[in-house]
Amino acid sequence: MSKPLKQIHLAAHFPGVNNTTVWSDPKAGSHIEFSSFAHFARTAERAKFDFLFLAEGLRLREQGGKIYDLDVVGWPDTFTVLSALAAVTERLGLTGTINSTFNEPYEVARQFASLDHLSDGRAAWNVVTSWDAFTGENFRRGGFLPQNERYSRAKEFLATATELFDSWHGDEIVADQASGIFLKDAAAGAFVHQGQHFDIAGQFNVPRSPQGRPVIFQAGDSDEGREFAAAGADAIFSRHSTLDTGRDFYADVKGRLARYGRSHDQLLILPAATFVLGDTDAEAQELAHEIRRQQVSGQTAINFLEQVWNRDLSGYDPDGPLPGIDPDPGEHTIARGRASVRMHRDPVAVAREWRERAAAEGLSIRELVIETTGRQSFVGSPATVAETIDSFVQGDAADGFILVPHITPTGLDAFADTVVPLLQERGVFREDYTGTTLRDHLGLAHPDAGEEPVTRRAAS
Amino acid sequence: MSAFPSSLSPSSPSPLHLAVALDGAGWHPAAWREPEARPRDLLTAGYWADVVTEAERGLLDFVTFEDALALQSSQVTEPDGRTDQVRGRLDAVLIAARVAPLTRHIGLVPTVVATHTEPFHISKAIATLDYVSTGRAGLRVQVSGRNHEAAHFGRRTFPAVNIKGVERPSDPVVRELIAELFGEAADYVEVVRRLWDSWEDDAEIRDVATGRFVDRDKLHYIDFEGRNFSVKGPSITPRPPQGQPIVSALAHGPLPYELVGRSTDIGYVTPHDADQARDIVTEIRTAQAEAGRADEPLHVFGDLVVFLDDDPAAAAARKARLDDLAGYVYTSDAEIFTGTPAQLADRLVEWRQAGLSGFRLRPGVIGQDLQAITRGLVPELQRRDAFRHTYEADTLRGLLGLDHPANRYATATATATATA
Structure with missing residues (x-):
């Protein structure tokens, strides 16, 4: 008997501040105006994508001591855009990249829990680390973190945030107008965390959100990053979008899960991927070369x-x-x-x-x-691209892809209109959303506040 | 021509500005027990969308969203462990962003806590709120000297202080703490404002011929160095549509009045009669002049907690009934008004004579008193020509009579070029 077909997960990465994004094209729109984000998100939702993904940077890039001016420069605040997007979409997951170095767990946990409430269970957090003093110059504590401690801080940051998410169990708010009991437990939200990086205690002030915790992404590629993901993440945003490197990475990371008592389907591997579509494969190849010259x-x-x-x-x-x-x-x-x-x-x-x-x-x-550099991952007619994506996923090089268009905000439109229907015909991509939360879309269980978080086991 | 808009002149009969302060089910601790309250919806987007839409229906200038980095408490300086009042809340900036695409005219002013957060993050968050609302963003800056809140961050501790008499403190420890917190808040606002200006409006050039996306001479390091933080800049987010979103603060004493005079566009104050209002306005105008801003527009809004009914006795009885449910008589830093919308209109018009240019009303019960404001008070003020009949501007600055501000760095560049 043949193996059942894997269902593909698809996400849309808002074009970033690097040379993949072609701003000189006449079709290229604003990278800041909300209308661009709304168009991009609505396209992704129309195509039944799992989620939208926002990257983050906390200092404008420099080269030779000057602000780098050849690529798109400037981007909005992640939480603010995602919360506004929750108003113009209904099912699409909302993934934000948020740094664990230049933030504090109490604040980030309340922002993600708030986003999860305000989106009815669609929030996800891509946990990234940085340590450099260059970025630190914009923040209270400066470049305080030695490079070799960035993962230990990230690990403890995530474990602490998880303790905060779990400090409410979900049944505390009674709000009984007749009896006057609002909260059934005066200690709701109580937490104590003492560790190398954080020594905090008190009460968390956001009651449990629809997903319990946001979906957790990890993006690092080092051995430490992979281990961090295997221990505590729900999904990995990886760079390995070719068949061979994708398979190696997939096998390596999935192979680490057993050590943490986790099964293969508890961690999704979603490489970033670029694409170029044409009416024919030859036309797409020609277009791809032209885009590469625009990019470089x-x-x-x-x-x-x-x-x-x-x-x-x-x-x-x-x-x-x-x-x-x-x-x-x-x-x-x-x-x-x-x-x-x-x-x-x-x-x-x-x-x-x-x-x-x-x-x-x-x-x-x-x-x-x-x-x-940066040759496009998938180039061809819609049929070729659909077949290639499917073969990568069925061949265990990925569980799906986070697509990075090169034009803002319309770069996803053709994919939504031409490739998605072919994937649906192949029976490997949803015709419509079957659940309401991002965990539903990704096939991840809703965490129970009583259960010991994986991150805490990993940290011990 | 004076830079001071005529609408801010105390003797002018110009229309009032009106804002509503949103907090949970309302400001009375038993508000959630009223039949019109929706205590199970307080953490949903639908609740906030409905409330802000109602405020917009009343043509209000803006709404503020309360926030804090701890659970609500009936005690000013510590948790109270109570289970009979609303506990738990969402981040105010995210609520404001969530309702922005659903509204078109009303200003959105979330509370931010300067004491424990990063000015860099807040600057870009409010700039982005300005983008998602196309020019309707502001912030209310707040400080926290509470030890239980500081323990949520684990980076600093504060001396335990007796809150009584904190407005005009004689205890040097209290004075020092307040000076530290408000000094930090002033630095915080300075950083936030410089970051908003760190991109000139026309910095994005998309010049295909030279391959340059931005003109980097129009991006500016802010190089702020202060006691609590240093920030290099520039912001990662381009200058917001309003240039400078609105900065506001609630103030109860000399040091906060200095912050209002030096750093804000709106101060919320809590007089209990017209004479007090006059004195506070004088104190703030003095602080404003000392900060070298005498010619700049600066609104002073009176805060009032309101319980409204067509029958004044019914309004007072409702407040008393809620006090019974709460188990104590609700008091506030602000004057508590019970009466009819017409009586409230009389009060606002009277206090305007004392130099207040607007009011921020705190509904005792949002489910009842917000509608009484939008459908009772507003028509009453309109009949007296004391409030707008339609939204006259697309931005919050526009509604408040503030111009699009010059960029401090653009001026510097222009001067440098002129003298070169």
């Missing part, structure tokens, strides 16, 4: 090389060969506020590899950057 201008290519070389390369011609000099191995100073900079652990080796490839294939700086 000559200046963007030079800036990208500077992030690896850690040097001023403004004298180089983007249409000429790669720099002969090696990257500066010192402390990274050229680009700040950018997670991708930290990915190149051995810049000298990367530079050598790229020089060799450029020489062998006769590529200019710009062509090399176009070839080595």
